[in-house]
Amino acid sequence: MCRPTHFTVSYEINPWMHPTVPTDTDLAVAQWQELHDTYVRLGHRIELIDPVEGLPDMVYAANGGLVSDGVMYTAKFTYPQRMPEGPAYAQWFTDHGYRVHTATETNEGEGDILTVGDYVLAGTGFRTSTASHTELQEVIGKPVITLRLVDPRFYHLDTALMVLSDTEIAYYPEAFSEGSRRVLERLFPDAIVATEADAVVLGLNGVSDGRHVIHNPRATDLAAALSERGFEPIGIDTSELLKGGGGAKCCTLEIRA
Ligand code: ARG
Numbered sequence: 001m002c003r004p005t006h007f008t009v010s011y012e013i014n015p016w017m018h019p020t021v022p023t024d025t026d027l028a029v030a031q032w033q034e035l036h037d038t039y040v041r042l043g044h045r046i047e048l049i050d051p052v053e054g055l056p057d058m059v060y061a062a063n064g065g066l067v068s069d070g071v072m073y074t075a076k077f078t079y080p081q082r083m084p085e086g087p088a089y090a091q092w093f094t095d096h097g098y099r100v101h102t103a104t105e106t107n108e109g110e111g112d113i114l115t116v117g118d119y120v121l122a123g124t125g126f127r128t129s130t131a132s133h134t135e136l137q138e139v140i141g142k143p144v145i146t147l148r149l150v151d152p153r154f155y156h157l158d159t160a161l162m163v164l165s166d167t168e169i170a171y172y173p174e175a176f177s178e179g180s181r182r183v184l185e186r187l188f189p190d191a192i193v194a195t196e197a198d199a200v201v202l203g204l205n206g207v208s209d210g211r212h213v214i215h216n217p218r219a220t221d222l223a224a225a226l227s228e229r230g231f232e233p234i235g236i237d238t239s240e241l242l243k244g245g246g247g248a249k250c251c252t253l254e255i256r257a
Helices: 025-041 085-095 131-140 178-189 218-227
Strands: 065-068 071-074 100-102 113-116 119-124 144-148 161-165 169-170 212-217 232-235
Touching: 025 212, 065 085, 065 113, 065 131, 071 085, 085 100, 113 161, 119 131, 119 161, 131 144, 144 161, 144 178, 169 218, 212 218, 218 232
Parallel strands: 071 100, 119 144, 212 232
Antiparallel strands: 065 071, 113 119, 161 169
C-alpha cells in the first residue's frame, strides 16, 4: 500500500477525475488509514512503499504491478502522468528480493490483471494492451483470459469485477463486450451479478481474503448478496479516493508468495 500523502486530482485520465473539484488530502489519508488498519485487524501483513511527491495517483498501488508465485511483472502505464510509478514500484520489489520481470507492453498491473485460482483474468480496452496479456502468460505460466471493457467509467477490470475466492467472482456485465460477457457466464455461472447502483459507486472495487470482503459501504445490494453466500462484508468509506477513480482494491496490490 502507498499512503496518499501527495494525493490530489490535478489531471484527468478517467471520467471520475475532475481537477476543478477540491480534494481533501487529510481526509484521504484518514480513510486510507482505516483501510490499512482493517487489513491489520483481520490478520493481513501490509508492506508500505514510500509515496513520491508529484505522483498523486501513487496511492492506487494495485496499478504498480502484478505478483504471481513470487515473480513481479512490472506495470507500464498508459498515460505519461503515471509513467514514473512503474519504476518506483519495480524498485521496491527489487529491493525486497523479488524476481522482477520488466514488462515491454503497456499494462496497469492488478488494476487490469486479476488472479482467480490458477487463472488470470485480464482487462483491455482502455489501459492494458492485449500484447501484455500474451507477455504475462509467458512470464507466469498461467492461462490469461482477455476480457474487453467497453464503458469508460469502468476503465480498469478491477472497477467492474471483484474476485471473491479461487472460484468465485462478482461482476457488472454491462461493463464488458458481448463476447467477454459470454466468457464470464461460461466460466462463472454462479457469479454474483452486481446491480448498476452498486457498480456506479465502484462497489466492485473491493478486496476479498476468501472470507471477509472489504468494499464501498454504499454498495448495499452487493453486501446483501455477499452475506447470503457466507462472506462477511466490511464497508470501508474511501469516498475521497473515489475522486481519483479508485476504491479499496485500487489501493491494494496483493503480494502472492
Ligand atoms: N486516477 C487513477 C487512474 O486513472 C485511478 C487508478 C485506480 N486504480 C485501479 N486499480 N482501478 O489511473
